Amino acid sequence: MSLSLLPELWRLNKQQWASREQLETIRLAKLRRQVWRAWEYSPFSRERFEKAGFHPDQLESMEDLRGIPLLTRTDYIAAGEKAYCSDVDIEQCVWAKSSGSSGSPVRIPLTRRDKQHRVLKELRALLANGYRFTDKMMIIWVPRAFVDSRPMLHRLGLLRRRYATVFAPEPDQLAGISAYNPEVLYTYTSNFRILAEEILSGRREAPKPRILITSAELLDSGTRQLITKAFAVEPIDFYGSMEVGWIAWQCQERGAYHVNSDCVIVECLRDGEPVGPGEDGEFVITNLHSDAAPLIRYATGDTGRLTDEKCSCGRTLPLLAVLSGRMADYFVLPDGKRLSPYAVTSVLRDVPGMRRFQVVQEAELAIKVNVQATPQAPDAETVRKAVQRALSPAVSVDVEYMESLPREASGKFKIVKSMVAMDPTEAAEKVA
Numbered sequence: 001m002s003l004s005l006l007p008e009l010w011r012l013n014k015q016q017w018a019s020r021e022q023l024e025t026i027r028l029a030k031l032r033r034q035v036w037r038a039w040e041y042s043p044f045s046r047e048r049f050e051k052a053g054f055h056p057d058q059l060e061s062m063e064d065l066r067g068i069p070l071l072t073r074t075d076y077i078a079a080g081e082k083a084y085c086s087d088v089d090i091e092q093c094v095w096a097k098s099s100g101s102s103g104s105p106v107r108i109p110l111t112r113r114d115k116q117h118r119v120l121k122e123l124r125a126l127l128a129n130g131y132r133f134t135d136k137m138m139i140i141w142v143p144r145a146f147v148d149s150r151p152m153l154h155r156l157g158l159l160r161r162r163y164a165t166v167f168a169p170e171p172d173q174l175a176g177i178s179a180y181n182p183e184v185l186y187t188y189t190s191n192f193r194i195l196a197e198e199i200l201s202g203r204r205e206a207p208k209p210r211i212l213i214t215s216a217e218l219l220d221s222g223t224r225q226l227i228t229k230a231f232a233v234e235p236i237d238f239y240g241s242m243e244v245g246w247i248a249w250q251c252q253e254r255g256a257y258h259v260n261s262d263c264v265i266v267e268c269l270r271d272g273e274p275v276g277p278g279e280d281g282e283f284v285i286t287n288l289h290s291d292a293a294p295l296i297r298y299a300t301g302d303t304g305r306l307t308d309e310k311c312s313c314g315r316t317l318p319l320l321a322v323l324s325g326r327m328a329d330y331f332v333l334p335d336g337k338r339l340s341p342y343a344v345t346s347v348l349r350d351v352p353g354m355r356r357f358q359v360v361q362e363a364e365l366a367i368k369v370n371v372q373a374t375p376q377a378p379d380a381e382t383v384r385k386a387v388q389r390a391l392s393p394a395v396s397v398d399v400e401y402m403e404s405l406p407r408e409a410s411g412k413f414k415i416v417k418s419m420v421a422m423d424p425t426e427a428a429e430k431v432a
């Protein structure tokens with residue numbers, strides 16, 4: 001971020017209040033540019049378009065985007081360099097990398113512009129939530145994602161950020177937060193939950209950030225309440241993906257999520273067909289700012305629903321009503337249907353004495369519950385029975401006690417985890 005980007009930030013800020021017609025005009029112009037770029041410079045994209053009989057000239061309205069087939073993660077990875085634009089010096093790009101927790105890792109090259117645009121999108125969402133340029137922000141994340149500092153702006157006391165590793169034990173994380181005393185704290189939802197538990201256990205005093213941003217995992221109402229209780233501030237949830245950056249975010253109303261629809265197109269599909277507002281489907285995204293590697297109609301595997309309701313804040317950016325599942329979180333059952341594991345976790349939270357646990361689908365019909373061993377921990381039979389009630393009798397349930405529950409290589413602590421992987425597009429056809 002440099003000061004030269006301020007006019008662009010001002011424009012983005014203004015766009016969140018634009019009329020629907022203005023937004024559509026902006027989106028269509030950006031989409032045309034992306035599709036033409038993909039056609040001209042990305043051999044993989046052109047091949048995909050040609051196979052489907054699509055030519056960028058056909059793009060007259062947003063609906064025409066459907067002439068382009070869905071792009072799966074697997075196909076994108078297999079395409080390798082052919083997916084990148086030949087007019088971009090890939091050596092000069094920075095890389096966004098996924099942890100691969102939901103299958104193979106994906107790498108997306110970003111030009112300087114691509115990256116700047118991600119920062120601007122983030123700033124717009126932060127500013128909508130009361131962020132000030134002089135605020136200090138602390139990000140507790142996986143070290144891989146840390147970015148270089150901004151010494152010039154820092155010296156001016158602007159956009160100050162500090163990164164800390166999510167792999168540090170909770171007491172150390174809390175001590176680090178208290179020492180830096182940030183106005184904004186941003187970490188994985190699951191990590192917030194663990195920090196909240198630590199605070200509520202009475203062992204640590206709560207730090208006092210003004211804004212809490214949760215992300216990367218579903219924020220269920222129980223977790224929201226727990227974090228609010230521990231920090232005395234209600235968190236704001238952001239939804240994004242490594243592939244495109246921020247997709248949607250909550251404003252201070254903390255209701256449905258405003259989609260960055262002037263920067264990314266979100267389609268909600270079921271069996272490949274668009275569903276109406278308020279209906280569940282899979283999110284398919286098109287990034288309108290990806291000059292190095294076009295990402296057009298990319299199947300995220302995340303599910304939820306869009307709505308045509310309006311937010312009381314008055315912003316016109318359309319709303320994503322519910323995020324019901326993130327691909328990595330689902331359990332796939334033997335008939336191919338997906339089960340939201342939150343059915344299992346909500347049962348476990350009600351078991352007396354339960355502190356921390358993790359539910360792992362080890363095979364299609366085998367669930368293991370890892371329970372943190374504490375003197376108050378419930379006995380194995382109680383845990384097993386509770387879980388079994390939420391599942392079909394055909395599923396076996398195993399309980400194991402552990403001194404401490406393991407984190408992922410990504411740094412997330414997964415409350416639910418499935419070892420039964422599948423391709424997001426294939427999965428989208430089978431949403432239960």
Ligand SMILES: [Zn+2]
Nearest residue numbers: 251253311313
């Ligand atoms: Zn709003």
